[in-house]
Amino acid sequence: MAKISSKWLALLGGVALGAASLAHAQDSGPLIDALVKKGILNDQEAEEIRADLIKDFGTSSAGKLNLSSALTELKLSGDARVRYEYRAGENGTTSDMQERNRYRYRLRLALTGKLQDGWFFGTRIEPLANNRSTNITAGNGVTTTTGPFNKEDSLALGQVYIGREMGDFTVTAGRMPNPLVSTSMVWDDDINPEGLAEQWKHEDGAVTWMANLGQFIYEGSGTTNPLSTATPPANLSRQNTYLWAVQGGAKAKVAEGVTVQAMPAYYTYSGSSTAQGVLTTPNSASLRPAGLSVIDIPVEVGFMVGGLPAKVFGDFAYNFDADARARTAGKPTFTNEDMAYQIGFGIGASKVKGDWEAKAFWQSVDAFALDTNLVDSDLFDSRTNMEGFVLQGVYVISNGVSVKFTYANADRKNDGLATYGSGDVGTANLTHYQLFQADLNVKF
Numbered sequence: 321m322a323k324i325s326s327k328w329l330a331l332l333g334g335v336a337l338g339a340a341s342l343a344h345a346q347d348s349g350p351l352i353d354a355l356v357k358k359g360i361l362n363d364q365e366a367e368e369i370r371a372d373l374i375k376d377f378g379t380s381s382a383g384k385l386n387l388s389s390a391l392t393e394l395k396l397s398g399d400a401r402v403r404y405e406y407r408a409g410e411n412g413t414t415s416d417m418q419e420r421n422r423y424r425y426r427l428r429l430a431l432t433g434k435l436q437d438g439w440f441f442g443t444r445i446e447p448l449a450n451n452r453s454t455n456i457t458a459g460n461g462v463t464t465t466t467g468p469f470n471k472e473d474s475l476a477l478g479q480v481y482i483g484r485e486m487g488d489f490t491v492t493a494g495r496m497p498n499p500l501v502s503t504s505m506v507w508d509d510d511i512n513p514e515g516l517a518e519q520w521k522h523e524d525g526a527v528t529w530m531a532n533l534g535q536f537i538y539e540g541s542g543t544t545n546p547l548s549t550a551t552p553p554a555n556l557s558r559q560n561t562y563l564w565a566v567q568g569g570a571k572a573k574v575a576e577g578v579t580v581q582a583m584p585a586y587y588t589y590s591g592s593s594t595a596q597g598v599l600t601t602p603n604s605a606s607l608r609p610a611g612l613s614v615i616d617i618p619v620e621v622g623f624m625v626g627g628l629p630a631k632v633f634g635d636f637a638y639n640f641d642a643d644a645r646a647r648t649a650g651k652p653t654f655t656n657e658d659m660a661y662q663i664g665f666g667i668g669a670s671k672v673k674g675d676w677e678a679k680a681f682w683q684s685v686d687a688f689a690l691d692t693n694l695v696d697s698d699l700f701d702s703r704t705n706m707e708g709f710v711l712q713g714v715y716v717i718s719n720g721v722s723v724k725f726t727y728a729n730a731d732r733k734n735d736g737l738a739t740y741g742s743g744d745v746g747t748a749n750l751t752h753y754q755l756f757q758a759d760l761n762v763k764f
Contacts, residue, residue, distance in 0.1 A: 393434040399763045400427045403455065409701065409745030410752040418745050424455040428478065438486055444479035452508040452697035454478065479512050490519040500532050500567055501583040503618050503635040504696035505662045505683055511694065526573040530583065534565035538609065539593055561591035561609065579622040587614045611645025612691055614638070625667055634663040637689060645688040654737060660685040670714040670722055678713045687734060692741040699728045701743030701753055706730045720763050728755040
């Protein structure tokens with residue numbers, strides 16, 4: 321990911337602020353039209369006011385910003401977060417325990433735009449971290465040469481995408497927000513997949529039909545063919561590894577205030593990395609997606625409880641090639657490690673000041689059921705072969721400002737296998753795990 325200097329961040333902010341001023345001036349048009357309809361202004365007075373607004377805007381600093389006439393919308397948004405986190409893991413084999421108390425923060429700044437004929441684009445700047453975390457840990461930059469309060473201020477392009485809407489169809493290319501309907505059991509919500517995505521959404525009375533396709537570049541820097549006359553070649557050929565996703569389903573209103581949504585998806589992989597002979601434990605970037613052919617079925621039922629929105633939600637996944645994945649991991653006798661499920665309940669909403677929401681769920685994941693490079697990095701420490709529960713609560717202090725609390729508690733599911741995954745607790749035999757997070761969030 322490319323580093324972004326502070327001057328580019330400042331330029332991005334300046335462009336967005338200028339665009340906001342332009343949009344404010346343009347937004348006066350509907351108000352003037354409404355005053356004419358009500359008889360408060362006549363046509364001539366309305367035109368004079370429009371001319372004065374254009375003149376005043378042209379002499380302002382924002383009016384000196386020259387934006388493309390193709391733009392129909394330009395939007396600046398983002399979020400900032402500070403977090404306290406406690407994470408603890410136990411290794412029952414050695415009676416060892418690791419605890420981590422961390423203070424963390426992040427800033428994400430996005431600029432999105434719409435153009436004529438349905439075209440759109442987006443980019444987001446975020447801290448330069450790994451694919452499943454945009455957090456900076458306070459004090460991590462301190463060394464014996466830099467001293468205290470050293471800065472970890474590298475930034476990255478977390479999203480860069482271009483797309484087009486054509487009626488019910490949307491096509492997106494680049495590094496994009498995840499276009500698939502999923503849960504934290506299967507996909508960490510910090511991951512922005514790279515490649516192509518096609519979406520279809522059609523409303524038909526009380527039913528909204530949806531389909532999503534993804535052709536994502538999972539790993540690689542382009543296909544490489546060796547320049548070698550040796551037999552075998554001195555350098556082996558290499559192909560990109562791709563993640564292919566197909567998803568289809570619907571959301572239906574079945575009664576007043578009651579909705580049901582089901583979005584089955586199928587994931588499969590192709591390329592050189594899927595044939596890797598050994599899976600490392602714990603996981604690292606070298607854990608390839610060998611033996612993964614997964615069907616995932618997230619389901620949600622929404623309804624009202626005492627005037628509050630509520631939902632029962634769940635997710636079920638099954639890996640058809642789990643036994644092959646077990647053999648690749650050197651565990652051929654561990655068959656049927658192929659299922660994962662999540663089931664929970666949520667109530668409330670967190671939109672405006674005074675709102676609150678809470679949810680709780682149970683999750684169980686077999687050792688070879690899911691791609692350990694995709695699962696959530698916090699709740700169960702990026703691991704499979706774990707089961708336990710999660711509690712979360714959110715309260716909106718002020719519009720755009722909220723606090724969130726998360727607690728997770730999990731145990732190793734099959735004591736005969738490692739807990740596969742590259743987590744923050746440094747053991748492959750994670751027998752018990754706890755997480756507590758307290759977040760202060762600002763969204764704009």
